[in-house]
Amino acid sequence: MDRRKLLLLGPALALAPFTLAQAAAAPALMLADVYRRGMPLADYWVSEKYDGMRGYWDGKQLWTRGGERVAAPAWFTAPLPAVPMDGELWAGRGRFADTVSTVRDQAPNEAAWRNIRFMVFDLPAQPGDFTTRLAALRKLLPLTVAPWVLPVPQARATTHEDLQALLDKTVRMGGEGLMLHRGSSLYRGERSADLLKVKPYEDAEARVLAHVPGRGRHTGRMGALLVETPEGRRFKLGGGFSDAQREQPPAVGTWVSYRFNGTSPGGLPRFARFLRVRGDIASSSSSS
Template sequence: MAVLRYSFHSIVLNRRSLLLAAFGAVAAPAAFAREAAPSLMLADVYRPGMSLHDYWVSEKYDGVRGYWDGKQLWTRGGERIVAPAWFTAPLPKQPLDGELWVGRGQFARAVSTVRSQTPNDIAWREMHFMVFDLPAQGGDFTTRLAVLRKLLPITDAPWVVAVPQERATTHAALQALLDKTVKMGGEGLMLHRGSSPYRGERNSDLLKVKPYEDAEARVVEHVPGKGKHSGRLGALVVETADGKRFKLGTGLTDAERENPPAVGSWVTYRYNGTTAKGLPRFARFMRVREG
C-alpha cells in the first residue's frame, strides 16, 4: 500500500506542474502572464420566489469569461488571452464584457482554444465573443443595453455578438424558458436587473438560473484512490471561501483522476441544497475554474 501511495503522489507531482502552468499558477511566458484581475460583475444565484421585476433574461453561455479592455482580451483571472489578430482587430476601443463561446456543450474546446499560447486559427474560427455588457459605459443596464445594440453587430466581425436579451415576466415563463434551454444543451439562464449600474463585485443585480446550484472551492488535498481507482486520484478535498472543507469524489473523469486539478486551483462543483452544517448535498465535480 505504501508503494501505491508513493506512486500516486509521484504521478501527481510530475503532472501537477503541467496543470499549474496551464492555469497560471506558476511562472508563465510573458505572452500569457497574469495581471491584476479585471473588476467584473459576478452573478449571485436565483432562488424561486425572488422578484423578477425589472430583470432582463438571456441564455447563460458555457464558455470562458472574456474582458476586452479596448486593446487586449483578458480572462476573469487576469490572464492575457492570445487571440489571432484578425479576431480582435475589428473590436471597438470601448471595453466589452462577455463570454468566449464555441457552442452548447463545448466548454472544454473553448478552454483549450483560449488557453493556447499559440493561437490555433482553425479553432478560433469557431469561437464567438458573446457580449452582454459595457463595463465603462455610464447609466443603468437598460441604458447600456441600448448602446450595446447600436454598437453590435460589427459588419467585419460576425463572431462578435450582442447577447439576445428579453424582459423577464413570470416565474412560470422563466421555468419554461430554462427547461427549453437545457433541453437544447444550454447551461441555464442569466437575469440582469435593468436599473443596475455596472459594479465589479458579486451582487443580486446579476443572477444565474440553473436546474441545480453550483459554487467554487479551492483544492487543498488529493486523496489517493482505492479499488478501481487505486494508483490515481480518489477524491479532492476542497475548501469553500468561508472555510468549510469536504471531499469531492464524484463527477471526475478517468482523465481527471490521472491528471487531477492542482492543489491551490479553484474548481466548480454542483450540488442540491445544503446540510444542517452548511455543507453541499450530493456535491459533484464539474470542472477547473477558468481564469
C-alpha cells in the same frame, strides 16, 4: 520520478503555459448570485447562460476574469472598438472544453479561433443602469467587419413559470442555463442580486487543497479532492469523477466547479459531484 508523483504533477504541468502567461490584476467584473423561486422578476432582463469562458475587453486587450492575457489572433481583436466590453468567449453549446483549450493556448490556433465567438452582454464603462447600457450595446454591436463579436440577445423576464419554461427549452437545446440582469443596476465589480444565474441544479466553485488517496478499486489513484470554498469552508469532493480524472486529478491550487443539492446547517454542500476544472481561473485568483 515514480508514478504517484507523475499523477500529481501532470495536471500542474498542463496548466503551466496558461498560468505563466502575461498577467495583470483580475478585472473587477460583476459576479452572479443564484436565482431562487420567489425573487421578484419585474425589473430583470433574461438571456442564455453561455457555457464558455468569461472574457473582458478593456478597449485594447482581451483578458480572462482571472487577469490572464488572452493570446487571441490579431484578426480577432483588431476590429473591436476601443470600448470596454464584458462577455463570454464561446465555441457553442456543449463545447466548453474546446473553448478552454483554444483560449488558454498562448500560441493561438487560427483554425480553432474561427469557431470562437465573443458574446458581449455588458459595457462596464458605459454610464447609466443596465437597461441604458443595453441600449448602447445594441447600437455598438454587431459589427459587419467582425461577425464573431455579437451582443447577447436579451428579453424582459416575466413570471417564474415563464422563466422555468425558457430554462427547460434552453437545457433541451444543449444550453447551460439562463442569466438575469437587473435593469436598474449600475455596473459594480462584485457579487450581488443585480446579476443572477438560473440553472437546473445548484453549482459552485472551490479551490483544490490536496488529493485524498483512494481506497478499494481506487487504490493507487485519487479518491477525493480536499477543496475550499471562497468562504473558507473545506470538504471532500469525491463524486462525479471518471477513472481517467482520478488517474490525473486536477492540480492542487486550481479551481473546480461542482454541483450539489442544497446545503447542510453548517453551510456545506450536500451530495457534491465534480463537474470540471475551471481553466479560466488562475490558481492564485479568487472564485467568481
